[in-house]
Amino acid sequence: MFAKFCLMGNKKAQEFLELSDFNSSLIKTIPFGLDIVDENGNILFLNKAMESIVGRDAIGKKCWELYRDDRKQCKDCPLIKGIKVGETSSINSGGVLGGKTFRISHTGMVYHGKKSVLEIFQDVTEFIAIQKKLKQANEELSAALKVKSEFTSMVSHELRTPLTAIKEGIGIVFDGTAGSLTKEQTEFLSIAKRNVDRLARLINDILDFQKLEAGVIAFNIQENSINETVKEACKMMTGLAGEKGLKLVLNLDEKLPRLKFDKDKITQVLENLVNNAVKFTKNGSITVVTRREDNAVHVSVEDTGLGIKEEDLPRLFQKFSQLESGLERKTGGSGLGLAISKEIIEKHKGKIWAESKEGKGSAFHFLLPIAERKG
Amino acid sequence: MAKKKILLVDDERDLVEAVKFRLEANDYDVIAAYDGQEALDKARKEKPDLIILDLMLPKMDGYKVCAMLKRDSRYSTIPIIMFTARAGDSDAKLGKEMGADAYITKPFEPKALLDTIKELIK
Numbered sequence: 001m002f003a004k005f006c007l008m009g010n011k012k013a014q015e016f017l018e019l020s021d022f023n024s025s026l027i028k029t030i031p032f033g034l035d036i037v038d039e040n041g042n043i044l045f046l047n048k049a050m051e052s053i054v055g056r057d058a059i060g061k062k063c064w065e066l067y068r069d070d071r072k073q074c075k076d077c078p079l080i081k082g083i084k085v086g087e088t089s090s091i092n093s094g095g096v097l098g099g100k101t102f103r104i105s106h107t108g109m110v111y112h113g114k115k116s117v118l119e120i121f122q123d124v125t126e127f128i129a130i131q132k133k134l135k136q137a138n139e140e141l142s143a144a145l146k147v148k149s150e151f152t153s154m155v156s157h158e159l160r161t162p163l164t165a166i167k168e169g170i171g172i173v174f175d176g177t178a179g180s181l182t183k184e185q186t187e188f189l190s191i192a193k194r195n196v197d198r199l200a201r202l203i204n205d206i207l208d209f210q211k212l213e214a215g216v217i218a219f220n221i222q223e224n225s226i227n228e229t230v231k232e233a234c235k236m237m238t239g240l241a242g243e244k245g246l247k248l249v250l251n252l253d254e255k256l257p258r259l260k261f262d263k264d265k266i267t268q269v270l271e272n273l274v275n276n277a278v279k280f281t282k283n284g285s286i287t288v289v290t291r292r293e294d295n296a297v298h299v300s301v302e303d304t305g306l307g308i309k310e311e312d313l314p315r316l317f318q319k320f321s322q323l324e325s326g327l328e329r330k331t332g333g334s335g336l337g338l339a340i341s342k343e344i345i346e347k348h349k350g351k352i353w354a355e356s357k358e359g360k361g362s363a364f365h366f367l368l369p370i371a372e373r374k375g
Numbered sequence: 376m377a378k379k380k381i382l383l384v385d386d387e388r389d390l391v392e393a394v395k396f397r398l399e400a401n402d403y404d405v406i407a408a409y410d411g412q413e414a415l416d417k418a419r420k421e422k423p424d425l426i427i428l429d430l431m432l433p434k435m436d437g438y439k440v441c442a443m444l445k446r447d448s449r450y451s452t453i454p455i456i457m458f459t460a461r462a463g464d465s466d467a468k469l470g471k472e473m474g475a476d477a478y479i480t481k482p483f484e485p486k487a488l489l490d491t492i493k494e495l496i497k
Contacts, residue, residue: 157431161387164482168393171485177400200482 033121036111037063041079044111053097053121063119069095074104083108083115092124100125142215149214156207160200167196198334205336209319212343219262219347226259226266226297226368227252230288233270241278247285248274256290256297260371265344269352272337273301273364280362281305295370296350302363308356316354317342341366379496380404382423384414384440385458386432394427394488401489411435418444418453425496427488428475429458438473445474454495456488 027034033050035043041062051058054066064073073080076091088107096102103122110116172178174189181189211217234248241248270288277286284304291298308316315321320335345352345366356362381403385391388409395405406421408414412434418426426444430437437457444450457475470478477491 160481162389165387165389165393167482168390168397168485172393172397172400175485177397196482 030120034119035063035121036109036116036118037079038114038116039079039083041073041077044114044116050121067096068093069098078106078108078117083117085109085115101128145214146216149210149216152207152210156203159203163196163200163203167193167200170196202334202336205334205340209336209340209343212340212347219265221260221262221348223258223260224263224266226256226261226290226299227254229261229263229266230270230290230299233267234274234288237271237274237278240275241286244278244281245283246278246281249285249287251287251289253291256292257370259297259368261348261368262344266348266368269341269344269366270299270301272341276337276364277301277303277305277362284361293367296367297370298365298367300363300365302361304361306362307358307360308354308362309358313354313356317352378402378404379424380406380421381492381496382406382408382414382418382421382426384408384411384427384432384437385429386410387429397485397489398492403492409433411437411440414440415443418450422450423453425492426453426455427458427479427492428455430470438469441470441473441475454497456491456495458483 027047030047031049033047033053035046035050035058037043041064042060043058043063043066046054046058054063058066064077065071068074074091074093076093078089078091085108088105090103090105092101092103094101101124103124104119105122106117106119108115109118111118170189170193173181174186174193230250230252234250238248274286274288281303282305286301286303289298289300289302312321317338319339321338342352345368348368350366350368352364352366354362354364381398383391383394383398383405384407385394386409391407391409395407398405406417406423408417409432411432414426414428414432415435417423418440428437428441432440441455441457444453444455451474454476455474457470457478458481459470459478476495479488479491
């Protein structure tokens, strides 16, 4: 070392000393055990942190004899494969220091002329325990959602049963099958009938949403044309729009690739969005647009309706969210349509959002990712 | 011409009363049954022109009744409309597998029921 020192110029010597200083400070400061072992696992060097882990008389002893509960070499010990100088990798070693798990990162190097391995030991026992707890909690949550979903199915069936009898009872009187009615009788029966239907829709939506949330709905993902799906969904909606004197316009990019999605479910989303647009638009038009956007297809339903207040925007896709104006409830919505649409789009790994300016209309957008073709 | 006979099977008596009234007002003869076993017995005895069958029945569920009738060549030609909880569900698929000719979800639009009956009854 002294010879080397003399041979270098002053500047180089200074750099050398600084590097040396840096290295020793590094070894002293890192909060992990560090050692250097030879090809046979004998410890050649260890830092203070490692000393407090395995004891002071470690030099010359085999690392696993001091460190492992079973005193045997680690299953994936890097020495088994032979040392490659400059190569770094890591293994997890359990059954260490009283059942703990350590992550050992190691690099092949040359130490005092011998091929050796530098090892750094990180205690990951707690981390692994937390990971396990998290996995368990997720499994419990999943199971709970399924139980909730079964309960909801049962309840919805029980609710539908008397509802059917009520609907039939009212219907028979309302449409004159049981005799003619006065104007007032017709009017009030009509109110009852409307609300029976509303209740039925609400029950369906709750069940739908529950099942989606619990992941018990099997999605039928097939290759489909999004434009065809849009056209079919809108065919049914054109009548509804026409009744209010609204135009339903389609602006579809003909060069879109075929996507993989569940046709029924995406139709449900489109119907929900167009239905909402019709509900909240007094005059003008509703436009459905499809276009390519990077690695996805972008679909938007734009209307010239009332628009949505800025403060209502963030809560739109939540369960049972109703707008400030109460208009949603007045028009018989269940408050779940958008929540259901969000679940469907997100289960397709897509994104759904809304943009609006109060008084100027709204636009509801969703993205469906294009599946990467393999090969 | 003799009136067409419909066998109406549901354990909810209120609903049976209402549907029976409507069907009779539409010129059908209606026989009621309130459980799976009664449904089978009456189907075999009365040989109706059409059967409306609910799924959840005591003694024997709707799927079983449907399957048994469809397997018997004496009754397999009788069209069966199944009342299901929700279309598109596994209920409907299973119904079709059991041989049901159509299914109606509850609560139903009266026109839908009447139209389906008209289509299936010969």
